[in-house]
Amino acid sequence: MNAPKHGDEVERQELSHLLPRPGTPGLSPARSQRLEEYLMQEVTQIGAQAQPSPAAKRGMPRWSLIAAPAAALAVAAAVAVSVTGSGATPADDSVAMASVITVQPASAHGATAFLSQVADAAGKQKTPTVGAHQFIYVKSKVGFTHQVKQRTIGGPAKLDAVHQRQVWLAADPSKNGLLREGGQNITIHNSGPGVVNHGAPSQPARPGTVPQIASLSANPDTLLKQIYTATRGQAPGKDAAAFNWVGDTVSESIVPGNVASAIWRAAAKIPGVVLVKDATDAAGRHGEAIAHVSNGERTEYIFDRNTHLFLGERSYLIKDTPEGKAGMLTGTSAVLSRAVVNKMGDLPAGARA
Numbered sequence: 001m002n003a004p005k006h007g008d009e010v011e012r013q014e015l016s017h018l019l020p021r022p023g024t025p026g027l028s029p030a031r032s033q034r035l036e037e038y039l040m041q042e043v044t045q046i047g048a049q050a051q052p053s054p055a056a057k058r059g060m061p062r063w064s065l066i067a068a069p070a071a072a073l074a075v076a077a078a079v080a081v082s083v084t085g086s087g088a089t090p091a092d093d094s095v096a097m098a099s100v101i102t103v104q105p106a107s108a109h110g111a112t113a114f115l116s117q118v119a120d121a122a123g124k125q126k127t128p129t130v131g132a133h134q135f136i137y138v139k140s141k142v143g144f145t146h147q148v149k150q151r152t153i154g155g156p157a158k159l160d161a162v163h164q165r166q167v168w169l170a171a172d173p174s175k176n177g178l179l180r181e182g183g184q185n186i187t188i189h190n191s192g193p194g195v196v197n198h199g200a201p202s203q204p205a206r207p208g209t210v211p212q213i214a215s216l217s218a219n220p221d222t223l224l225k226q227i228y229t230a231t232r233g234q235a236p237g238k239d240a241a242a243f244n245w246v247g248d249t250v251s252e253s254i255v256p257g258n259v260a261s262a263i264w265r266a267a268a269k270i271p272g273v274v275l276v277k278d279a280t281d282a283a284g285r286h287g288e289a290i291a292h293v294s295n296g297e298r299t300e301y302i303f304d305r306n307t308h309l310f311l312g313e314r315s316y317l318i319k320d321t322p323e324g325k326a327g328m329l330t331g332t333s334a335v336l337s338r339a340v341v342n343k344m345g346d347l348p349a350g351a352r353a
Contacts (some may be wrong), residue, residue: 224270
């Protein structure tokens, strides 16, 4: 019988079920490799394929599997994936891009004011209602690094070509989701409504569901405390983990305007957040970004200069490391569309695959 938990631990456990589970934040190649090994173990365990295709073996950035748990290696039972085969859908056109960019200047000056504009814009957005049996659809372009040498950690890495990605995430936590990328259909297996917490009054829903995101505090100070509590002890550090949580939550989901506004105002309060005046997403769109640096890697969230709406993400090294030289891109993304659809695999009206 488990001993009862008290104090901060109880608070942390409760909040961990209220906040969306962070994905795989701002992964450097080393962390991508660790997540890759976990996912491949899961594929093997569920018997998806005896030999995953090369595309399934690439390193995965944070946005590569939004339903993956934050501490993937520690909670392997929470989510699994299976690859249904590269013949299920034709591979999309990929575009090579420069793997090394100029490290842009960044400053804390103006970051808070800029995020206030972002928060105002987010608060005015009308978000569609997501029914209990519907799916959130997000289409994007992504590119990320993988280890040059297989089964290595911390060695040289190479940027893949930017390519199309589509994801369908179920509002109902008992239903599977779908990731379509690199010519493959990848099923995101959910384990049901959640893991039983014997210290909680009821069994919570899977973190990251539509109701849970909608129930996040709209008070930036309260929300920031919740974020720090829920991400306590996570790599690569307290503030970086909180900043990564922001990207995990907004990248592949539909967040109500009042909650999205609070998220960006909370982000402005994270120590180390800076403003980058020129950043480019995976679709080639230029904008301004807020950023945070951890272990020599800068993670940027990019916004349209005029509308201040979220465009995508970019991460790159700002100093030489064993993975590569300063300016080497470690990940890039661009959100192209978001919608609510009735069935997994459905496309929004007028959309093309």
